[in-house]
Amino acid sequence: MIAVNGITKRFKLYAKPSDRLKELVFGRCYHHTYTALDNVSFKVGKGEAVGILGKNGAGKSTLLKLLTGILLPDAGRIDIQGKVTGLLELGTGFDFNLSGLENITTNGLLLGMTPAEIRSLRDQIIAFAELEHYIKEPLRTYSSGMVMRLAFAIAIHANPDCFIVDEALSVGDAHFQQKCMRKIRRFRERGGTLVFVSHDLNAVKMICDRALVLDQGRLVADAPPEQAVNYYNRIIAKMESAEEVPSTVPGAYGSGRAEMVEWEFRGEESLTTVVSSGEICRCRLRIRAQQEIPQLTVGILIRDRFGQDIFGTNSYLLGVPLTLGPEQEVDVVFRLPMTIAPGKYTLTAALHTDENHVEECFQWCDNIVKFEVAGIKGTRFAGVCRLATTMEVIKRGRGNAEDRLKPGVVGGAH
Numbered sequence: 300m301i302a303v304n305g306i307t308k309r310f311k312l313y314a315k316p317s318d319r320l321k322e323l324v325f326g327r328c329y330h331h332t333y334t335a336l337d338n339v340s341f342k343v344g345k346g347e348a349v350g351i352l353g354k355n356g357a358g359k360s361t362l363l364k365l366l367t368g369i370l371l372p373d374a375g376r377i378d379i380q381g382k383v384t385g386l387l388e389l390g391t392g393f394d395f396n397l398s399g400l401e402n403i404t405t406n407g408l409l410l411g412m413t414p415a416e417i418r419s420l421r422d423q424i425i426a427f428a429e430l431e432h433y434i435k436e437p438l439r440t441y442s443s444g445m446v447m448r449l450a451f452a453i454a455i456h457a458n459p460d461c462f463i464v465d466e467a468l469s470v471g472d473a474h475f476q477q478k479c480m481r482k483i484r485r486f487r488e489r490g491g492t493l494v495f496v497s498h499d500l501n502a503v504k505m506i507c508d509r510a511l512v513l514d515q516g517r518l519v520a521d522a523p524p525e526q527a528v529n530y531y532n533r534i535i536a537k538m539e540s541a542e543e544v545p546s547t548v549p550g551a552y553g554s555g556r557a558e559m560v561e562w563e564f565r566g567e568e569s570l571t572t573v574v575s576s577g578e579i580c581r582c583r584l585r586i587r588a589q590q591e592i593p594q595l596t597v598g599i600l601i602r603d604r605f606g607q608d609i610f611g612t613n614s615y616l617l618g619v620p621l622t623l624g625p626e627q628e629v630d631v632v633f634r635l636p637m638t639i640a641p642g643k644y645t646l647t648a649a650l651h652t653d654e655n656h657v658e659e660c661f662q663w664c665d666n667i668v669k670f671e672v673a674g675i676k677g678t679r680f681a682g683v684c685r686l687a688t689t690m691e692v693i694k695r696g697r698g699n700a701e702d703r704l705k706p707g708v709v710g711g712a713h
């Protein structure tokens with residue numbers, strides 16, 4: 300259990316390194332104070348997974364450093380029950396002149412493992428990190444991905460009650476990231492508590508029970524992951540509540556210079572919002588501009604029942620330029636084959652400039668349509684979507700030019 304009560308963390312910022320010395324010598328103030336965390340309070344229950352979201356510099360890493368005891372707060376209190384291990388900045392707690400093997404011992408001891416535990420888990424740690432051939436080499440010869448693999452393997456095998464992970468995981472390749480995610484899931488199934496910083500919004504939605512949003516050091520949202528991600532999206536769209544214009548669509552946000560006044564979604568055969576996988580769906584959005592908009596992008600985004608982004612497209616990516624005059628209304632129609640797996644989905648629509656909503660967002664409407672994909676039209680498939688796949692069988696024989704493996708084809712059983 301973690302209880303964070305009104306913590307504040309300030310840093311002294313000096314314009315020049317010499318100002319620090321001048322302050323010491325002359326006893327005058329040569330710094331200004333930056334508040335990285337401002338009166339932040341929250342609780343994380345045992346076995347809960349909490350994501351932390353925020354723009355660069357919002358205070359996420361500072362918060363994790365306070366939770367792991369690397370930094371102390373200037374005000375407030377943190378109470379943690381149980382053993383905490385953290386995977387923060389890459390290489391924290393490692394000696395790069397020692398070998399991987401020696402670092403397992405020193406780092407394991409730092410994380411509260413006993414020498415006997417380290418001895419018994421050493422081989423598992425090395426195998427998990429896939430470093431069998433390099434473990435006797437000094438860490439300075441490792442790539443950042445190898446360091447991360449070792450750090451993750453030690454931290455998770457230290458059997459913490461609470462695991463705190465910063466962006467570190469993003470260093471690994473896709474294979475290792477998946478392996479880490481599986482391990483984190485198992486850790487959670489065993490009742491482990493997780494605090495997780497990530498810019499990967501889908502990962503936060505998949506793993507976390509709740510997410511916190513930090514903005515300029517303040518905790519501005521503590522909500523279920525999907526709501527928190529939507530809130531975070533507002534922040535990156537520079538649409539903090541003060542600037543927000545009331546919208547005709549409940550829950551929508553944006554500058555309001557262009558708005559969706561009507562929308563419609565249906566399968567072209569079913570004529571309803573229950574469609575077959577593979578059926579062409581039609582989505583019509585009626586848009587009105589308040590004033591002239593020389594470059595309008597209209598986009599749609601499909602999310603699954605976990606809130607994960609499945610597919611998004613927009614007029615910018617499709618190369619369809621759109622200019623609206625003052626008070627002008629247009630109907631924008633998207634037609635797309637719904638070649639996704641059966642299940643429940645939502646459709647989000649957005650009006651903005653350029654490729655995404657970060658620069659200027661006129662209106663963002665989360666989940667305006669709910670629809671269901673039931674049954675499959677055409678070839679059945681496994682997974683989340685049907686990719687247009689072809690397949691051929693090439694008969695092997697002596698002298699067959701196709702018989703030799705081309706570069707880039709790897710693997711095989713002989």
Ligand SMILES: Nc1ncnc2c1ncn2[C@@H]1O[C@H](COP(=O)(O)OP(=O)(O)OP(=O)(O)O)[C@@H](O)[C@H]1O
Nearest residue numbers: 310311333335353354355356357358359360361362
């Ligand atoms: N040791 C320090 N000395 C001075 N300022 C610091 C220190 N550590 C952090 N800061 C400042 O505190 C603010 C919050 O930093 P922090 O690293 O916590 O942000 P973050 O949300 O983790 O950002 P990012 O997503 O870029 O990692 C930043 O403005 C940063 O410059």
